[in-house]
Amino acid sequence: HRQGHGGVARNDARALALHHQAAKAGSLWSMLMLSDMLAHGRGTSDGAPDHHEAGRWLAKVREGAKKAADAGEAQGMFILGYLLIDDGGQGLKTDHAKALPWYEKAAALGHPRAMNSLAYLYANGMGVERNDEAAIKWWTKAAALDNIDAMQWLARIHRDGANGLKVDYVKSMQWYLAAADQGSGFAMNEVGYLHDAGLGVPVDYQQAMNWYQKAAALNHAKGTNNIGVLHEFGKGLPRDAAQAAIWYRKAIELGDRESMYHLGRLHDAGNGVPRDPNAAERLMRRAAALGEQRAQEWLKTKGLGADDDL
Numbered sequence: 001h002r003q004g005h006g007g008v009a010r011n012d013a014r015a016l017a018l019h020h021q022a023a024k025a026g027s028l029w030s031m032l033m034l035s036d037m038l039a040h041g042r043g044t045s046d047g048a049p050d051h052h053e054a055g056r057w058l059a060k061v062r063e064g065a066k067k068a069a070d071a072g073e074a075q076g077m078f079i080l081g082y083l084l085i086d087d088g089g090q091g092l093k094t095d096h097a098k099a100l101p102w103y104e105k106a107a108a109l110g111h112p113r114a115m116n117s118l119a120y121l122y123a124n125g126m127g128v129e130r131n132d133e134a135a136i137k138w139w140t141k142a143a144a145l146d147n148i149d150a151m152q153w154l155a156r157i158h159r160d161g162a163n164g165l166k167v168d169y170v171k172s173m174q175w176y177l178a179a180a181d182q183g184s185g186f187a188m189n190e191v192g193y194l195h196d197a198g199l200g201v202p203v204d205y206q207q208a209m210n211w212y213q214k215a216a217a218l219n220h221a222k223g224t225n226n227i228g229v230l231h232e233f234g235k236g237l238p239r240d241a242a243q244a245a246i247w248y249r250k251a252i253e254l255g256d257r258e259s260m261y262h263l264g265r266l267h268d269a270g271n272g273v274p275r276d277p278n279a280a281e282r283l284m285r286r287a288a289a290l291g292e293q294r295a296q297e298w299l300k301t302k303g304l305g306a307d308d309d310l
Contacts, residue, residue, distance in 0.1 A: 080102045154175045155179065169201075185214075186220060188215035221254035228247030228251065
């Protein structure tokens with residue numbers, strides 16, 4: 001529920017409730033996730049952070065992880081490493097070099113998340129000299145144990161030709177498909193995009209739509225936006241700006257800045273929706289505030305400062 005994995009739509013409130021239940025039953029990972037969600041106000045009734053309660057659960061997970069690690073449990077070792085990098089929003093200093101040995105110990109015991117985290121440190125030279133070979137080795141080991149994040153990293157570096165690899169869209173597709181089979185909405189959207197752009201496979205807008213729809217069913221914002229794009233630009237189906245607007249609005253509800261830009265364009269032109277310059281400007285300002293460069297450029301072109309009050 002928290003990440004929209006496993007074929008389950010993302011639902012922060014539900015995730016918070018489930019983590020609270022599991023944390024009370026002694027799950028160290030749920031204690032950690034509960035602390036993080038409370039610190040950032042994710043899933044709370046009013047959307048406001050609860051730093052006091054977050055700190056209380058963080059203290060519990062620290063104590064529990066130390067006991068578990070002392071008992072030789074990989075999960076405790078992993079969490080001690082994790083806490084040295086991600087403090088659950090408590091503002092503590094991170095230390096990648098100190099996290100590394102905890103990840104190494106947990107990875108040696110077969111902990112998939114630790115393998116993925118260890119790979120990330122090697123890939124980025126964080127707390128250790130950068131080593132692309134080691135990063136790929138640990139990502140591959142984690143992926144073999146069905147770690148979705150590792151699968152997606154392997155897909156990404158093959159797609160981008162990063163970390164010493166050449167661009168290989170076929171292998172990228174294979175890893176994204178593997179993650180999609182595990183229920184990742186992010187991966188479903190990426191499989192759709194590869195079909196949409198014809199990367200590693202022939203252009204196939206129907207396949208793209210199928211995968212975007214699967215991602216959208218899991219409340220994946222970008223997949224939802226991409227359905228709108230297919231409708232607006234008539235990719236594999238008749239152009240339909242009104243239908244595109246419906247999907248852009250759904251994606252905006254999920255926080256997608258690109259859809260804010262697209263719907264703003266439609267309102268500016270009166271394409272598929274009533275022409276409404278004020279609505280267009282509001283949407284462009286929201287998108288610009290979230291870093292959407294095309295919205296920032298639109299505001300400048302209109303003589304409207306992107307940094308004006310929203």
